[in-house]
Amino acid sequence: YDLFLQARQLANGEYTPAMVRKQIQLLQNAVKLDPDFAEAWAELADVCALAHFNYFEGSDGLLTQASAAIVRATRLAPDDPTVIGDLGTYYYYGFRDYTRAAEQYGRLAQLQPNDPSVYNSLGLILRRQGQWAESLANFRRAVELDPANLKYLNLLADNLQAGRRWDEAMTIQRRIIALLPNDIREQLRLAVLA
DSSP states (O other), rough: EEEEEEHHTTTTTTOOOHHHHHHHHHHHHHHHHHOHHHHHHHHHHHHHHHHTTTOOTHHHHHHHHHHHHHHHHHHOOOTOOOHHHHHIIIIIIIOOOOHHHHHHHHHHHHHTTHHHHHHHHHHHHHHHOOOOOHHHHHHHHHHHHHHHHHHHHHHHHHHHHTTHHHHHHHHHHHHHHHHTTOHHHHHHHHHHHO
């Protein structure tokens, strides 16, 4: 479990190939120590699918590894919320299969209606499908549930800007600047919006 938590903690840092390799190593060690640890298998699938999506070195092998890990996780705990969410991530990033990914996030929303990551994920899917209004509603819900999450705030600001909702985008950008007052990039983004 400690290895699993270390891998998750790495996800909060800068996303680099080296960080991903370390995450994969930690998760592989976790499932080696406990082959019945469904959440670790699911997280391994998640990390590998995302790295595949981002065309990291060896991305075909990463997708194979993600497939094996998600099969194992779903066999061990098909109704576990972490497994369900990571199965959605696997479909989204591994295959760009937005329909199947949305089905999994829909299942997860039923189990955990106050989980902001569900709405963020649905927002991403709906945006890729060109359903901008529905996407925006989901990003708003994610921010409502986790108002200080910079990733969610940035995605909401992006959608508002793409929809030419300048005043709302500036309001969200000001919230981001309040959280990162010394970040010149965020201040520049506000200036561009104005």
